[in-house]
Amino acid sequence: MVSDFFYPNMGGVESHIYQLSQCLIEKGHKVVIVTHAYGRRKGVRHLTNGLKVYYLPLQVMYNQSTATTCFHSLPLMRCVFVRERITVVHAHSSFSAMGHDALFHAKTMGLNTVFTDHSLFGFADVSSVLTNKLLTVSLCDTNHTVCVSYTSKENTVLRAALNPEIVSVIPNAVDPTDFTPDPSQRLDDRITIVVISRLVYRKGIDLLGGLIPELCLKHPDLHFLIGGEGPKRLVLEEVREKYQLHDRVRLLGALEHKDVRGVLVQGHIFLNTSLTEAFCMAILEGASCGLQVVSTRVGGIPEVLPEELITMCEPNVRALCAGLETVIARQRSGSVPSPASIHARVQNLYTWRNVAERTEKVYDRVAGEEVLPLDRRLRRLRAHCGPVAGSIFAFVAVLDFLFLLLLQWWVPDWVMDVAVDATGPHGLWRQVPSSKVGAHSKSAVK
Amino acid sequence: MVLKIFFPQCCNRADSGLLVGRWISSQDSAVVLAVIHYPFIPGHVKQYIQQMQAKSGVELSVLGSWSLPKDGQEGMESFLRDLSTIFPQERWLQINREVGKMGFTCQVLQRDQNGRVVQRETKKKNEKVDEGAGEAGGDEEEQEEEKVIFVHYEQRKVMLSQLHPIENGVPDPKTAPPSELRQMFQTVANSQPLFFLDRYDDGPLKSTHWQTEGREASIIVELLKQALIPLCMLIGWLLSVWTWVCNIRIFSLYPLRFLSSKLSTCIQLSYRTEHMRLLSSPKPAAGHMQFMRKANIVVSFLVDVALGMLLIWWLYRDNHITMLANMLVPAADHVAKELDELLQWLMGAPAGLKMNRALDQVLGRFFLYHIHLWISYIHLMSPFIEGILWYGGLSACLGLTFALSLLSDMVALLTFHIYCFYVYGARLYCLKIYGLSSLWRLFRGKKWNVLRQRVDSCSYDLDQLFIGTLLFTVLLFLLPTTALYYLVFTLLRLVVVLFQGVLHLSVDFINSFPLFAMGLRITKPYRLAEGVKFRVLCEEPGTALHLLMEINPLKCSAVVQTYRTLTYSCYPKDSWAALVKKLFVGELIYPWRHKTTKTD
């Protein structure tokens, strides 16, 4: 598993990677996660059940994503791939430069690759055109691609000009045992709307800022509970000050994953204002806690929950207000299903076991495929990506290959110690609790 | 459990007798301090030990017996066992060294509750590789219950050395007890009276330890100690007069106090006074750190004065003063001329840049006038410069640091015009930057919220926006002119600040460098111990362990770090990035010490 996004960073991709890895370990696979260093957290760490995480010291460029030069990450990646005897490389998120690098290097080293796309992207502006080109190049070599929803699949197939055969859909999941309803936490004299998301433009915080004063004016017993942190926090603070809503709009700041449930169960309605979303885990968590869910109708959201559990609105302030009004009215009249019944319905919709099983099938299929030799790979790059970009990237691929040869001459494979398996078929973690490479999380990087 | 016995090297060849030392019970180790020889009267020994215990505060006890049988002294086995009943102890060591063989035999006798002596099956034959004699001997008994490690140490060095990092004050009961080595060092250091009060052959008891061969002392040191007391009193009296003078009301008036806080000479003076006050206190230094601090101050003061005298000798030898004074005025003229040319250049089209002509002329004229003022001031001063230098040079007899501080002050006074230019330039530039940034915010429909320390959005009127945009444009187009002047004068200012910074640094270095500690580290490395290192003496496998404990001296860098005298510049300093940022936004930078934006 390779991605820029992993704990301690918080978000959907991070928890997806973690949960999927845990379920794969449970099934007896060996899983190693590679990500970049977060502040002082660098080196090698072991998480629960011997999940091994490499925090490689690569420079972070923008938005927790590493700078890509295509080459500088090769020595470390190669070291990881060789010493852990990796067979399939699985990269996550198209925003992660590290993931793309890993796909590229893995192909150079002759490993099979899988890619999971977690986000939707436009086609119109310059940045998306560039990203889409990059995605085309990097996915052209990938054996299999996984998307989290059908909308996302459509989007990815179009963006990366892929053969739809090798794209499968495996949705995200939530751990229903972590998100159980608890109606006793709600306060009966008010209606609380919970919003939990990063406070960034993509999540539609400006919409939220628009609808808060309008609704608060109409319903004096309405309270907002907003969890998350980000650059758009200022918008909410200004709204709160301008309309004197300090007692009714509470900003909780960054929440840890374990605290999310505690916030969710305090509310009646869960609001999601995203402008683009491939698969919204937040609404799933909200529904699992027994809340009424109101969301914008964008991306893959309509696929996530059945009609009767969610109220869809167009992504503008008026539609969202109207949607919320109807739900508030329903809440007041008491004609909503009980939290426990909602939870019971959501409980079996999405589970990580299911996700892991389906991912396993993808792996099984990929592991059998042959890896293209360099010449055929180059030909395919040129044929698939157009004459200009194809040639450039074919050149880069050749350079990468030469660099790999240089590294193999400099530090031969036999010099690298094969890592002690913590998980997988020969994992030491279960058999010997205090194995040699203990859970000493302090590993220095010199 | 493993029993560790710390054994002094000087007792290796001692005659048979009783081992005196201390049990460190928590760590299962024994520190042997001395050997009391036969014959003795048990009562005397007990009395002696009690006496010593009272004096040194160390829980001394008789650890066991030591025998180095000479010819014709055989069959002492039962006698040795009887000894253990005379000195009741929980454990009784019987260390035995045989003639001709270099082996130690150690038997540990345990006493149970009934007072019965139980001998454990702990016969252990140890090999001792002595200097020049490496012969092996003794049988090997592998199956012992209790293992013994002998650690040989050099008593003199261990007693005199100071283990780092230093722990002072009472140990905190909450934290773990001091480590074994620290306890061992403390035991040896505290039992100084045991070695000191030995009456050689006169007393009822004879013993062996490091000072048996003779006491270590110096007549000069003793004489100096006597002579220091009146000297301290004299210094103390002089100091009281000096502080009385300093405390006169007139000095605490506003302008004088302000000036004295800016002049580095005054700061150095107060700093030295503080040191002298510390030195002249009649109380002896409490603790190792304070002693080292005093010694460092004395040595660095002496070296300072010696360097100052060297400077005076050089200055007054070949009339160097007059030469310097004669050089100064032409140099100042030269600087003024260069500045003049620089300004003329700036008033034209510097480096091909096209500036705002009117503003350029105004600024240039303004600065030219300043240079003119300054030059006339220097010429006014020129007859007195030699006198000033002559008397200023005398200050070097108080130490090189004074001379350097005085030099720094003189430079500050002589380059006052550069400072003025810099301040004008910086203020103007700062004002522009400030105005530009707030107008840029207005441009974007934002404003700075002073109460919440953040940028808020705000809706402006049309005429507000119009005026703001107009002002923004004007400021933006005038910015290059101001920025150029600011840049040039900032560079000049930085040169001066750098020079002063170097002077301050060297003064600071002389003031704070721990010369005494460094000397001690070089001449007697064992006095400042970082830790210990062990060497295995016994080379053969199978025999028990004989280790030689040596003292690991403190690293030189650690010496400097530990014993540095604290001075004014030890405050946290601004980083380079902060300095550059300050320069960029046009905040003033100062070389003054308390601001510590010094470029060092």
Added chain:
Amino acid sequence: MMEDESFTDINGKSISLDCQSHSSLCSEFIVSVPKVSIGKVMVYTCCVWLLAYAVFFFTENTAVLSSAIFITLVGMMLHIHFVKVDHESLLVIGSLGIQVSSSYASGRETTTFIEMSKIKDIVINEAIYMHQIIYYLCVLLKEPSDPDAVSSVVPLFQSSKPRLNCLVKVYKSCQEIISKC
């Protein structure tokens, strides 16, 4: 107990491990690094001198040549005094402590002794070093206030950097001694 098994460091150069067991309580492990090869010294010297000669050819200043000789000598001296480690040793004494020492090619020796009361454990750990991920042996030190926490880590064999098989050997003997007391 001389070892006939051959070990290499992480770059594939051969190193030798010498285990001396002084008694059941005390054993010493010495990892020796191969000496400076004459060829390498020659290459470096030649490089510096050729460079100096090239500069001399253009500037015609003999000070360049003499300074090149000086630089070579000083560089070599500094190298063997501060950089080139000849062997590193680890002395484990049961119930007393662990002594780590490294001696340089010039004969300079640096030694640190860590008391047993401060040591929590000896472990093999993984770390990212330059562009590799390596295993190394390290001593975990206890936090004085909280005996369960680890306050800091002292890496062993820092300059020779043996590979895992060598580390495992040292680790096993160390654990044997430590567990006895």
